[in-house]
Amino acid sequence: MKIVSIVGRKNTGKTSLTVKVIEELTKRGYNVASIKHSHHTMEMDRENTDTWKHKNAGSKVVVGIGSTTFFNIRKEMDLNRLLFLIKYMDNIDFVVIEGFKQYNYPKIITSPNVRDKYTIKEVDSFAMTQEGVEELADLIEEKGHDIVDTLFANNCGFNNGEAIASEIRNGNLSIDELDKIHAYLSIDEHVVGLNRFVSDYLKQSVLGVISTLNLDDYNVENIDKIELIIPSSKESKAISAKCTILINDERLEINQFTNTIISNSIKGMINSIKTEDNVKVIDIDISNIENGILEDADITLKTNNHDVDINKFTQEILKETIFATVNSLKINCEIKRITIKVKE
Numbered sequence: 585m586k587i588v589s590i591v592g593r594k595n596t597g598k599t600s601l602t603v604k605v606i607e608e609l610t611k612r613g614y615n616v617a618s619i620k621h622s623h624h625t626m627e628m629d630r631e632n633t634d635t636w637k638h639k640n641a642g643s644k645v646v647v648g649i650g651s652t653t654f655f656n657i658r659k660e661m662d663l664n665r666l667l668f669l670i671k672y673m674d675n676i677d678f679v680v681i682e683g684f685k686q687y688n689y690p691k692i693i694t695s696p697n698v699r700d701k702y703t704i705k706e707v708d709s710f711a712m713t714q715e716g717v718e719e720l721a722d723l724i725e726e727k728g729h730d731i732v733d734t735l736f737a738n739n740c741g742f743n744n745g746e747a748i749a750s751e752i753r754n755g756n757l758s759i760d761e762l763d764k765i766h767a768y769l770s771i772d773e774h775v776v777g778l779n780r781f782v783s784d785y786l787k788q789s790v791l792g793v794i795s796t797l798n799l800d801d802y803n804v805e806n807i808d809k810i811e812l813i814i815p816s817s818k819e820s821k822a823i824s825a826k827c828t829i830l831i832n833d834e835r836l837e838i839n840q841f842t843n844t845i846i847s848n849s850i851k852g853m854i855n856s857i858k859t860e861d862n863v864k865v866i867d868i869d870i871s872n873i874e875n876g877i878l879e880d881a882d883i884t885l886k887t888n889n890h891d892v893d894i895n896k897f898t899q900e901i902l903k904e905t906i907f908a909t910v911n912s913l914k915i916n917c918e919i920k921r922i923t924i925k926v927k928e
Contacts, residue, residue: 585671586678586728586759588704591685592694597709601694602682604712608721614677617670619663621683663687667731668770672811678728688746690727690753692720704753727753733777736763745777785845785912792908796900825851830923831915838913846909850926853905854887857898863887866926870903873920878903 590602602618609616630636635648639656646656663684670676681689691702694709704727705720712720729735729752735745737757751757763780766787770776778786790810799807825847829836838846854866867886874880883899885892894902910922 585667585676585730586724587667587681587689587730588678588724588728589681589684589687589689589691589702590694591683591691591698592709593697596694597712598682598694601692601707601709601712602680604717605692605720605724606680608717609678609680609724612721615675617674617676617679619666619679619681619684621663621681662773664731664733664775665770665773668768668775671731671768672770675809678724688732688749690724690729690749692724701750702753726758727755729759730765731775733775734765734768736765736777736779737761738763781842781912782845785849785909788908788912789849789905792905793901795904796897825926825928828925828927829910830921831910832917832920833923836913836915842913846924847926849909850906850924853902854885857892857894860887860890864928865889866924868902868906868922868924870906870922871920873907873922876907876919878907 588605590598590605592598606616606618635646635656638646639658644658648654648656663681664687667679670679681687685691685698688702690704691698691700692705692707693699693703694707696706699706705723707716707720729749732745732749735748735752737748737751748757748762752759765778765780765783767778767783767790768775769778769786790812791807794807794810799805825843827838827843827847827850829838829846850866850868851863854863865886865888867884867889869882869884870878871882872880878900881903883894883903885894885902906922906924907919910919
């Protein structure tokens with residue numbers, strides 16, 4: 585998803601330019617979303633309509649569904665929250681924003697007094713020709729980018745989205761050079777940046793769990809997009825633990841960053857089984873893996889050096905999730921056995 589903002593003073597042609605840009609991007613075959621920012625109250629339904637009555641009765645969120653669907657929410661939402669929800673709800677290629685001049689997204693400005701370091705083009709909206717609109721669309725294709733906090737390059741392992749966005753605006757970095765992100769995360773309405781490894785790790789782990797479910801019962805034929813919400817989660821802190829991984833009885837070297845992720849993930853999975861209180865040592869062994877098929881693979885689990893008896897369903901979840909987790913590490917061999925020890 586690529587984002588661009590059109591900003592300028594009042595009566596400088598922002599709306600007419602926004603409409604032209606949306607039309608041109610749509611003509612090129614893109615799925616386009618738009619956001620309009622205003623300092624005034626904006627109503628999506630008329631007075632005395634049914635949805636208006638719902639809102640005035642006290643409803644915090646009113647959803648109208650007919651030939652179109654609209655949401656009327658009783659608060660002003662942060663732009664990044666809106667962008668995340670658009671990404672969550674639909675497969676959008678471009679978001680064209682009218683306004684929000686204080687945010688750090690590429691800007692096309694219609695008046696010189698709003699220029700800042702995020703400006704990629706200043707235009708006279710009233711003199712804009714069709715050729716000029718096409719050139720703007722080309723520029724948006726080149727310099728538009730996703731939510732700033734989700735931008736990563738060169739597997740950097742930390743969130744430096746602002747610097748990466750600047751390189752894109754200045755033409756020193758292209759979108760094609762960025763890491764391919766496989767999952768997006770929001771916690772308490774704040775977008776959390778995930779680099780390639782972490783996003784792939786989450787994706788593979790969730791797919792591992794989902795593969796054990798009977799999706800036919802829910803009329804799911806193909807997995808195109810997974811939406812997961814974890815409400816009211818208790819505060820949790822990263823554990824300080826050492827994770828040792830053996831692949832085919834040979835130790836796999838991992839850095840501290842990867843160690844922390846896998847240790848916390850394994851500890852979280854075992855805590856969900858509720859084996860015993862205060863688990864300090866976890867031993868997992870998955871053997872007899874054939875051609876990546878786990879159905880006939882064997883699994884043993886120990887916590888605090890005690891054997892743990894787990895049912896078939898739990899065995900399948902652990903096997904699929906751990907195998908998917910190891911695959912996210914890009915192992916360059918056929919995996920026949922996985923041995924993991926997590927020790928606090």
